[in-house]
Amino acid sequence: MAEREAGPRPGGRSARVQASVHRAVRALLARMDRAEVTIPLVAAEAGVTPSTIYRRWGELNELLADVAVERLRPDMVPVETGSGRGDLLAWAEQYAEEMSSGLGREMIRDVLAAEGAAGPRRCCCYARQQIAVIADRAATRGEAFPDLDAVLDGVIAPILFRILFDEALGGERVGVLVEGVFAGFGRRA
Amino acid sequence: MAEREAGPRPGGRSARVQASVHRAVRALLARMDRAEVTIPLVAAEAGVTPSTIYRRWGELNELLADVAVERLRPDMVPVETGSGRGDLLAWAEQYAEEMSSGLGREMIRDVLAAEGAAGPRRCCCYARQQIAVIADRAATRGEAFPDLDAVLDGVIAPILFRILFDEALGGERVGVLVEGVFAGFGRRA
Known part of the structure; x- marks a missing residue:
């Protein structure tokens, strides 16, 4: 959690995973209803394993919130x-x-x-x-x-x-x- | 939905079902975490069938919101x-x-x-x-x-x-x- 608060080191693996997962969420939200978005779908779109997402964000609500906060920046x-x-x-x-x-x-x-x-x-x-x-x-x-x-x-x-x-x-x-x-x-x- | 907006006729069957389901939700929320509350649990507590709840509220979020609004009255x-x-x-x-x-x-x-x-x-x-x-x-x-x-x-x-x-x-x-x-x-x- 501390890492997420401070933001990952720019350009590092963690930052690339985050950018890719965020991009995947935005892409999915652009073409389907939010109720249809699932972590496996996001993982497939982002080219990471679902467990990468579960480990980092815990659950879908947290990931969607993270993407929304980022968009509000x-x-x-x-x-x-x-x-x-x-x-x-x-x-x-x-x-x-x-x-x-x-x-x-x-x-x-x-x-x-x-x-x-x-x-x-x-x-x-x-x-x-x-x-x-x-x-x-x-x-x-x-x-x-x-x-x-x-x-x-x-x-x-x-x-x-x-x-x-x-x-x-x-x-x-x-x-x-x-x-x-x-x-x-x-x-x- | 229109019925819910106007509120059911006091004392009618619909009002009794609503009161009983609301009471069940409040009782469950008092003794368990909200994440553990499910429609089947509410139905069992209220003594109605789950389909009664699904028919009337659609999903758990809507039921919880309805109970919360009522509490805020x-x-x-x-x-x-x-x-x-x-x-x-x-x-x-x-x-x-x-x-x-x-x-x-x-x-x-x-x-x-x-x-x-x-x-x-x-x-x-x-x-x-x-x-x-x-x-x-x-x-x-x-x-x-x-x-x-x-x-x-x-x-x-x-x-x-x-x-x-x-x-x-x-x-x-x-x-x-x-x-x-x-x-x-x-x-x-």
Whole structure:
């Protein structure tokens, strides 16, 4: 488990197995229903033995969660708009849109279906890192910016809560949430 | 499915079967790990045939979700403290505590594990109804009270988001969230 947390040494055998198994899962998910995916199918697609997968991931839920967390890892820096508020708004609108898509919902579901809190926490960290990039840029420009926890609770939390328990929020409502976090920040400052 | 949404006629055969199967699930969950619970075990405990359960719930995930949603149905009116703000604070602190307990986490997980959005939406409705009770009492006293969506996004969402993706919020932070919703409301009013 410790190895998985830190990530395998890049280019090593372990890293190659992981990349190949992840690729196999994504390929299978692209052409069949998730309920049909099994560890033997993944193994055949990845060219490894099923026991390699069982040894490393334990069960299918864990593997699917691992792939989903990996997919949720941000692959770009937040768009620059010229202000921290603008950056956060642009990022949050895109986040809300991606997470509420069919693929986004499936990823969230897979992440939450695994045992343990490691996967969900990594997702939370990814969002926090992206917001920290925006906050750092704002600081460089000499702008004030709300603290990360206020953004997590005030913007990310409602976006995910509504997707999971209600109806996804539209862009307009996301804008209201961003405004609210900045207003609350101004109030406390 | 329509029958399940509306709930069976109280006292009818269908209602008795549902009550008995739910009771059986709760009894099994109290004495064994959830991973060991199976539909045949539930059927034996409830004194019905497995096919009765398959016909009605389809699969175990759906049955567990149904039981969890039922458990999340509020069984008391929010405590009265003399003010809307106090009522909301007391309710939110209790909600955060219950949801972050072992049983609470298991219920949230079961609700989210089922196919479809009906279960999660019922949970959201339960929270909304409780807040509406608090808002109505505040209105009767002539107090202003924030709108329900602001409370959902500003208080319920962070409580559940942190439980699912991070660390459960303590009572102090819940208080800050309640204050924030009231302050934001005063700002807009």
